[in-house]
Amino acid sequence: VQLQASGGGLVQAGGSLRLSCAASGRTFSSYDMGWFRQAPGKEREFVAAISWSGGSTNYADSVKGRFTISRDNAKNTVYLQMNSLKPEDTAVYYCAADVGVASYYPAEYDYWGQGTLVTVSS
Secondary structure, three states: OOEEEEOOEEEEOOOOEEEEEEEOOOOHHHOEEEEEEEOOOOOOEEEEEEOOOOOOEEEOOOOOOOEEEEEEOOOOEEEEEEOOOOHHHOEEEEEEEEOOOOOOOHHHOOEEOOOEEEEEEO
16 A cells, blocks of 8 residues: 655644545555654654544643644645644654554554644744
8 A cells, every 4th residue: 555645744843734645555454553763863753544444543641632633535645733732743754554453563554654744833
């Protein structure tokens, strides 16, 4: 599967952005999906994950209550709605697909998108 992330940009603190990740291939609905982010000089970190059906979601504590992950299997797309953005949310955001059960660990994901930059100004 190939993943294409989009929707990043520059936003003021307190603002919102919606990231999208479009997947190619007919098996998208069989993958759990995750969003990760990587700030300059830092390791890639887990942001959110969603099960193949959309029935289960998980979030990093740092984004819980502000970010929402969702998916539309008919459109082969997973979304990350980001509200109440903070400067510390600034990072390149990546979507990833997991053949197994979605994990907090990047190494367990099988496919990655190219990343989209989110910059939050104070």
